[in-house]
Amino acid sequence: MGRALHRFWRITFGILAALAILLTGAWGALALWYQFPGPPVAKGAAVAVWALLALVAIIALVMGHCKISLLYAGGFAALLLWWVSISPRNDRLWADDVAQTTRAEIDPGKPDIVRLTQVRNFDWRSEADYTPRWEARTYDLSRLSSVDLALSYWASPSIAHTLVSFGFEGGDHVTFSVEIRKEKGEDFSEIGGFFKEFELSLIAADERDIIRLRTNIRKEDVYLYRIGLTRPAMRSLFLAYVAKANSLADKPRWYNTITANCTTIVYEMVKHIVPGLPLDTRLLFSGYLPEYIHDVGGLVPGHSLDELRRTGRIAERAKAADRDPQFSQAIRTGMID
Missing domain, CATH: 1.10.8 (Helicase, Ruva Protein; domain 3)
Incomplete structure (x- = not known):
C-alpha cells in the first residue's frame, strides 16, 4: 500500500x-x-x-x-x-496620433481653470491622410455641464472602445480616450497587449477629431450615453483624468489587454468618485458596458436601455455633420439627456 x-x-x-x-x-x-x-x-x-x-x-x-x-x-x-527589467518609456518613435502626451495645469489661485496642453485636433481625410494639430485649451470647471460615455464598435458586439466626453456651458466639449501608444508602423495586437507590447496613452481631443475619426473615417458604429453625475462628481472625474494624464506623462505605464485598458482605467477613476461600484465581467467585455451602467443607475432615469441606445446612435448624424463647427451639437440631436 x-x-x-x-x-x-x-x-x-x-x-x-x-x-x-x-x-x-x-x-x-x-x-x-x-x-x-x-x-x-x-x-x-x-x-x-x-x-x-x-x-x-x-x-x-x-x-x-x-x-x-x-x-x-x-x-x-x-x-x-x-x-x-523591461520598463515602459516615453521616448520612442511614436505614431503621429499618439506622438504627444496631454498635460494639465491648474492655477492654485483659480482652481476652476484647467489648461490642457497637447489637445489633439487632427483634420482627418483618411487614416493615412490628415493634418496634425496639437493645441492648448483652457476649461472652466464651474461651467462643466455634462458627461457622456461614447462606445465605438468595429467588429464584435462584446468589444467596444470607451471614450468619455465632458461638455461645458456654451457648447465646448473635450473627449478623453485611453489608448495604446503605438510606435510608427506598429499595429494593435490583443495578445501583444499581455506582453508589454504597448505603453498606455491618455489622449484629450476635440470631438471632431476623435469621434469623427471613428464614425466618418473608420466607419465604426458609435453610441453616446449621458451619464448621470452631479456637478461635483463631474468635476472630480475631470480632475481624475487630469491627474492620470499628468501621471502618464511623468511616469509611463504599460497597457494590458485585461487589467489596464480603455475601460478598466476609467473604472479605477470612477470607483473613487462613486464608492461601491461592483466588479463585473462587462467591464472586460466593454461592448456591454451600457447594460452595466444602466443596472447600477448611472444612465438617464426613466428610459429603457433600448431607447437610450436607439437615440444615442450617432454614426449617421456624425457623417452628415462631418466638418461642421457645430459637430458636437449635431451628433447629440435627438439624444436623451
Missing part, C-alpha cells in the same frame, strides 16, 4: 511539474517573441531555443532526470528577471 501511494504521488507530481513547464514554456516563448530585441529572425531563434529547453526539461522529467528540469527552473528565473 505504501509503495502504491508513493508511486501515485510521484506520478501526480510528475504530471503537475510537466504541466507547469508546458505553461511557463508557452508564456516564455510569447514573452521572447514580443520583447526579445532584434529582427524577427532573432526573435524566432530565441523562441526556438527556449522551446527546445522546455521540451528537453519535460522529457527529462518523464525519464526521471530531475536535475535537467532544475536547469529549466533556473532558466525561467533568469527569464523572469529579464522580464521585470
Whole structure:
C-alpha cells in the first residue's frame, strides 16, 4: 500500500511539474517573441531555443532526470528577471496620433481653470491622410455641464472602445480616450497587449477629431450615453483624468489587454468618485458596458436601455455633420439627456 501511494504521488507530481513547464514554456516563448530585441529572425531563434529547453526539461522529467528540469527552473528565473527589467518609456518613435502626451495645469489661485496642453485636433481625410494639430485649451470647471460615455464598435458586439466626453456651458466639449501608444508602423495586437507590447496613452481631443475619426473615417458604429453625475462628481472625474494624464506623462505605464485598458482605467477613476461600484465581467467585455451602467443607475432615469441606445446612435448624424463647427451639437440631436 505504501509503495502504491508513493508511486501515485510521484506520478501526480510528475504530471503537475510537466504541466507547469508546458505553461511557463508557452508564456516564455510569447514573452521572447514580443520583447526579445532584434529582427524577427532573432526573435524566432530565441523562441526556438527556449522551446527546445522546455521540451528537453519535460522529457527529462518523464525519464526521471530531475536535475535537467532544475536547469529549466533556473532558466525561467533568469527569464523572469529579464522580464521585470523591461520598463515602459516615453521616448520612442511614436505614431503621429499618439506622438504627444496631454498635460494639465491648474492655477492654485483659480482652481476652476484647467489648461490642457497637447489637445489633439487632427483634420482627418483618411487614416493615412490628415493634418496634425496639437493645441492648448483652457476649461472652466464651474461651467462643466455634462458627461457622456461614447462606445465605438468595429467588429464584435462584446468589444467596444470607451471614450468619455465632458461638455461645458456654451457648447465646448473635450473627449478623453485611453489608448495604446503605438510606435510608427506598429499595429494593435490583443495578445501583444499581455506582453508589454504597448505603453498606455491618455489622449484629450476635440470631438471632431476623435469621434469623427471613428464614425466618418473608420466607419465604426458609435453610441453616446449621458451619464448621470452631479456637478461635483463631474468635476472630480475631470480632475481624475487630469491627474492620470499628468501621471502618464511623468511616469509611463504599460497597457494590458485585461487589467489596464480603455475601460478598466476609467473604472479605477470612477470607483473613487462613486464608492461601491461592483466588479463585473462587462467591464472586460466593454461592448456591454451600457447594460452595466444602466443596472447600477448611472444612465438617464426613466428610459429603457433600448431607447437610450436607439437615440444615442450617432454614426449617421456624425457623417452628415462631418466638418461642421457645430459637430458636437449635431451628433447629440435627438439624444436623451
